[in-house]
Amino acid sequence: MKSLQRMALAGLTTLLLLSPAWGSDDQKKVVLSLDDCIRDALATAPELGESQSDIDYSTSRLDEAKAYRYPRIDFLGLIGPVPQARGNQVWSPDGVNDTNRWTWFQRGDATLTQPLYTFGKISENMKAATHGIEVDRAKKEQRRNEVALQVKEYYYGLLLARELKEVILDVREDLDKARKKAKEYLEKGSTNVDDLDIYKLDAFSGEVDKYLEEAKKGEALALAALKSRTGFPAETSLDIATERLTPDEGPVAELPVYLEEAQAKRPEYRQIKEGLVARQALVDAAKAEYYPDVFIAGYLSGAYADKRSRIDNPFVADEFNHLWAGVALGLKWKLDFGITGAKVAGEQAQYNRLLSTKSYAETNIPLQIKKAYLEMKEAEKSIPATEEAYTNAKKWVVAALANFDFGIGPAKEIFEGLQNYARMRASYFQSVYNYKMALANLDYAVGQAPLEKR
Structure with missing residues (x-):
């Protein structure tokens, strides 16, 4: 009997030693910072694989153009x-x-x-292919920026949903206390509470529960979207390292700085610049068909x-x-009647089209930067205003609950105070979210590379 007990004890000890993570979910959880999420998303984004294939295809076109120089x-x-x-x-x-x-x-x-x-047939096609590669590289950078912006949207959206859930839970806790106290006063026949107050508190409680479920749904969707964007399987236990949604970014530059910075960083500008050179080379290559x-x-x-x-x-x-x-x-010497002229006209039309795109970009990219900048400034000013508002609303709720406990305040004050507190607290976190997303949109509009610090 004792030998069996010793064997069982030894087996249990061996099992525990070989399975240190047994019964521990924390060791299986993946916790990522914002930079980690962006890095994983860039490593697994299928659209970046498509962009790399475009670059490889353009490289093969350049190799083909170069090969025409040889016997x-x-x-x-x-x-x-x-x-x-x-x-x-x-x-x-x-x-x-x-x-x-x-x-x-x-x-x-x-x-x-x-x-x-060849009067430029080979050299101009080589030139077009070389600059075409740069166009595709700029397109890949643009997609990288889009992926990073999407990750930030999911990351900050998850934080916002969690903060709103905490606000609602806080309000529901105070509301449950008020309902309980109101029912006690009503049972004692207090003149400070009537059935109408109970109905209002019950109705507000139902509304709070509704918003709580919406916040939970938003949290689940944001987490699922972040998990999908970073390339993790759906069954992975994923969480983010940031616990609170706070405006912890550093100082920002003035608008002219961002407008000037975009000229050097924005991938679309480089796409147009390289694309115009490539298109002009294709026009010249088509014109070279007139010669032997x-x-x-x-x-x-x-x-x-x-x-x-x-x-x-x-x-x-x-x-x-x-x-x-x-x-x-x-x-x-190949002589034709209109074929070469039609090819030249077609390439020239593509070049003119890109000139129109250039004019559009020069007008709308600065507008996009200005919009993101003004939204950032608006959110920056809204943060302290809403913070002061919800702080005062919280004092209102505390005072109303205290007066109600002492039997000298109406339940109406609790109801109105909680409503204003929830609204202003939610507005505060919405302002912080708007501020962070405005900065993210500003980085995208300027062309700031992901994971590259200013």
Whole structure:
């Protein structure tokens, strides 16, 4: 019996030693700061993978354009039947159309072409591809900024939902105390409380419960969205490191500083700048089609057919039994009636379209920056105002509850005080949220890179 107890004790000890996290949920929970969330989101964002594929595709286009500078070899191989040809260039017992005597021939033709000058067809396409890569890189940066902005929205939204839930729980606690006290006074026949006061408190209590469920739903949705955006599975126990929604950001610069900063950082500006160079290069490449290509070419041709006599006369060519080689300077000129002109017009239209986009961006990006800046300033001023308002409303609630406890204050004051406290406290946290999101929108509008400190 004692040996069994010792074995059981030893087994339990071994189990505890091998499973230090047994029964502990905290060790499984993933806790992330805002920077951690942004970093994970950038590492798993599918749209950034799409952007990288666009860059890789543009790089391949550049490699293709560069390859046109190098020699090109075209080879053609043939094998087939051919009539026999005996004799020489003067006499043969076989006729040209004699189908009674056949043999087989094998032939190979190789042409090497090295471009010398193409009037910009190669160089302009290389230029367009090079700047096209920069356009795609700027697009990827823009998407990175969009992902970071989305993460901030979810992160701050989760904090806001939790703060609002705490406000509602605080109000419900005070409301439950007031309802309990009011019912006691009503049972004692106090003239300070009537049935109407109970009805009002009960109605307000139902409204508080409704808002509490909405806050819980908002918290769950924000957490689920953050979990999805950071690439964690739905079953992961995820939480954020920040506990309170507070305006803890440092001082901000003046509006002209942000407008100037955007000129250097905003990815859209670089997209347009590089895109205009690329589009102009494509226009020039299309215009180059009006001109010829100068090249040097080498040619090698060999053919052999059994039962055909070899002809050595240079004036007589035998396509089925020979060995030829040569080199020449060539000129290739393609003349068409309207095709090249239409291509040039099409590329020019795309260039003009991008000029319109440039004008739009130069007008609307500063407007976007100004909007975010003014929203930030508005929220910055609202924070102390709403903080003072909810502080005074809290004093109102405390005084009303105290007076009601002493039987010298009406229940109406509690009801109105709690309503104003909840409204102003919620407005305070909404102002803090608006302030943080305005700064996030300002960073996005300026083109501030994620995780890069100012």
